[in-house]
Amino acid sequence: MKPFDYKRAASAEDAIGAAASGATIIAGGTNLLDLMKLEVMAPETLVDINRLDLGQITVSGDGLRIGALVTNSDLAADKTVRRDYPVLAKALLAGASGQLRNKATTGGNLLQRTRCYYFYDTAMSCNKRDPGSGCAAMEGFNRIHAILGASDHCIATHPSDMAVAMLALKAVVEIEGKDGARNVPLDDFYRLPGDTPQHETILKPGELITAVMLPAPVASTQIYRKVRDRASYAFALVSVAAVIGMEDGKITHAALAFGGLAPRPWRNDALDRALVGAEPSAALFEKAADILLEDATGHGGNDFKIPLARRTLIAVLEEATK
Amino acid sequence: MKTDLTINGEARTLDADARTTLLDALRTHLRLTGTKKGCDHGQCGACTVLVNGRRINSCLTLACMHDGDEITTIEGLGEPGDLSPLQRAFVTHDGYQCGYCTPGQICSATAMLEEAKAGWPSHVTDDVTSAPELTDAEISERMSGNLCRCSAYPNIVDAIREVWKDKQ
Numbered sequence: 001m002k003p004f005d006y007k008r009a010a011s012a013e014d015a016i017g018a019a020a021s022g023a024t025i026i027a028g029g030t031n032l033l034d035l036m037k038l039e040v041m042a043p044e045t046l047v048d049i050n051r052l053d054l055g056q057i058t059v060s061g062d063g064l065r066i067g068a069l070v071t072n073s074d075l076a077a078d079k080t081v082r083r084d085y086p087v088l089a090k091a092l093l094a095g096a097s098g099q100l101r102n103k104a105t106t107g108g109n110l111l112q113r114t115r116c117y118y119f120y121d122t123a124m125s126c127n128k129r130d131p132g133s134g135c136a137a138m139e140g141f142n143r144i145h146a147i148l149g150a151s152d153h154c155i156a157t158h159p160s161d162m163a164v165a166m167l168a169l170k171a172v173v174e175i176e177g178k179d180g181a182r183n184v185p186l187d188d189f190y191r192l193p194g195d196t197p198q199h200e201t202i203l204k205p206g207e208l209i210t211a212v213m214l215p216a217p218v219a220s221t222q223i224y225r226k227v228r229d230r231a232s233y234a235f236a237l238v239s240v241a242a243v244i245g246m247e248d249g250k251i252t253h254a255a256l257a258f259g260g261l262a263p264r265p266w267r268n269d270a271l272d273r274a275l276v277g278a279e280p281s282a283a284l285f286e287k288a289a290d291i292l293l294e295d296a297t298g299h300g301g302n303d304f305k306i307p308l309a310r311r312t313l314i315a316v317l318e319e320a321t322k
Numbered sequence: 323m324k325t326d327l328t329i330n331g332e333a334r335t336l337d338a339d340a341r342t343t344l345l346d347a348l349r350t351h352l353r354l355t356g357t358k359k360g361c362d363h364g365q366c367g368a369c370t371v372l373v374n375g376r377r378i379n380s381c382l383t384l385a386c387m388h389d390g391d392e393i394t395t396i397e398g399l400g401e402p403g404d405l406s407p408l409q410r411a412f413v414t415h416d417g418y419q420c421g422y423c424t425p426g427q428i429c430s431a432t433a434m435l436e437e438a439k440a441g442w443p444s445h446v447t448d449d450v451t452s453a454p455e456l457t458d459a460e461i462s463e464r465m466s467g468n469l470c471r472c473s474a475y476p477n478i479v480d481a482i483r484e485v486w487k488d489k490q
Contacts, residue, residue: 003339006323006340029387030383033343034363079451082443102377103378103379
């Protein structure tokens with residue numbers, strides 16, 4: 001690990017000021033310290049935000065405000081989350097291990113980096129780690145890589161489970177920076193790689209995630225289905241978060257989000273729209289999968305994700321509407 | 323930099339480079355070698371310790387981030403002649419072969435039983451609104467952050483199940 005200066009932020013302003021001057025914010029550190037050990041990331045200054053008062057889950061209007069430092073364990077164990085937003089509890093519990101969930105935070109989970117092997121291996125080319133160096137995954141082992149939203153410059157996937165559920169719940173990210181606070185829908189928070197895969201979110205230098213807001217709960221069946229190489233403690237090959245409302249045999253609310261498929265937690269407006277107002281049927285679910293996978297592209301090792309995503313989506317829709 | 327820690331009930335002051343992980347602080351600086359370094363990347367769980375009662379991977383956190391925290395290592399759970407219930411059950415059920423992962427397994431299980439007691443659900447809990455029974459499947463899922471390359475898993479589950487039943 002490269003040497004760095006360590007500072008403890010006394011306030012959000014303190015953290016924002018340090019980050020604006022180039023410091024890297026550390027919260028749980030479970031991903032950042034791993035990357036620092038491998039020298040994939042080498043911050044000159046770390047600003048520790050763990051002492052800030054951002055660790056509360058509070059009712060906010062009809063919804064819920066989750067402080068950026070709420071740990072993944074506390075969020076998954078929260079009674080309101082389990083009752084009103086079960087897809088979020090399920091997604092959190094499907095991720096990482098008990099030890100990691102005790103450290104990993106809400107803000108950090110959103111900002112975790114891809115687990116692409118070539119991003120982690122500093123001997124290999126990677127446009128995300130070293131812009132302009134190329135993408136070794138393109139012709140390499142790309143079993144875990146993206147089939148949607150990728151570019152010629154980067155086919156890495158976003159690894160979060162939590163963010164996939166939050167996307168299906170239409171979460172909003174609360175951000176503070178030097179120029180004040182702003183709220184950004186999670187759907188607008190992530191960028192696609194294009195020709196700048198090093199820029200993953202819309203956060204500006206010095207901005208700090210302070211909370212994630214969930215809107216009022218929807219009467220719905222909520223499912224998180226994660227398909228992976230082993231039954232526990234593995235990243236998703238394909239995951240589907242579904243929030244489906246039904247009335248009189250028709251779908252009244254549909255919000256689907258996907259993990260393991262794309263450089264960001266993925267969703268598709270047209271897919272949700274095709275479901276709302278319709279009666280569940282095999283033909284409808286096939287059509288939904290057609291919409292999702294219309295632009296899907298495999299790179300060899302990950303070709304299997306296209307049929308796997310289709311089958312997983314259909315299975316989830318069958319379960320949510322039965 | 324200086325960091326004040328309470329380790330196994332004893333106040334200790336660490337003076338170490340900011341890069342020092344909690345794991346290296348325990349083993350190298352404070353000579354508490356019960357906590358083991360396996361992968362050093364948060365994947366194996368051999369380094370599991372309790373911080374303020376919660377289990378974490380001590381390899382993936384900096385010691386300086388824990389100023390004022392209470393750390394419990396395997397040495398703090400029990401010692402020869404005065405074993406903790408889980409330490410005793412691991413011996414009874416032969417919950418190891420080489421023993422390298424055992425301190426992490428026991429620290430992890432110690433906190434995991436508290437999580438279960440608090441009614442936390444897990445990935446294999448059918449209804450996340452309920453407080454689940456601690457079945458063998460629940461124990462396995464909740465312990466998936468602790469690898470055992472000797473694959474003593476069946477005996478580890480036996481040991482944990484026994485302590486859980488005794489707690490009820």
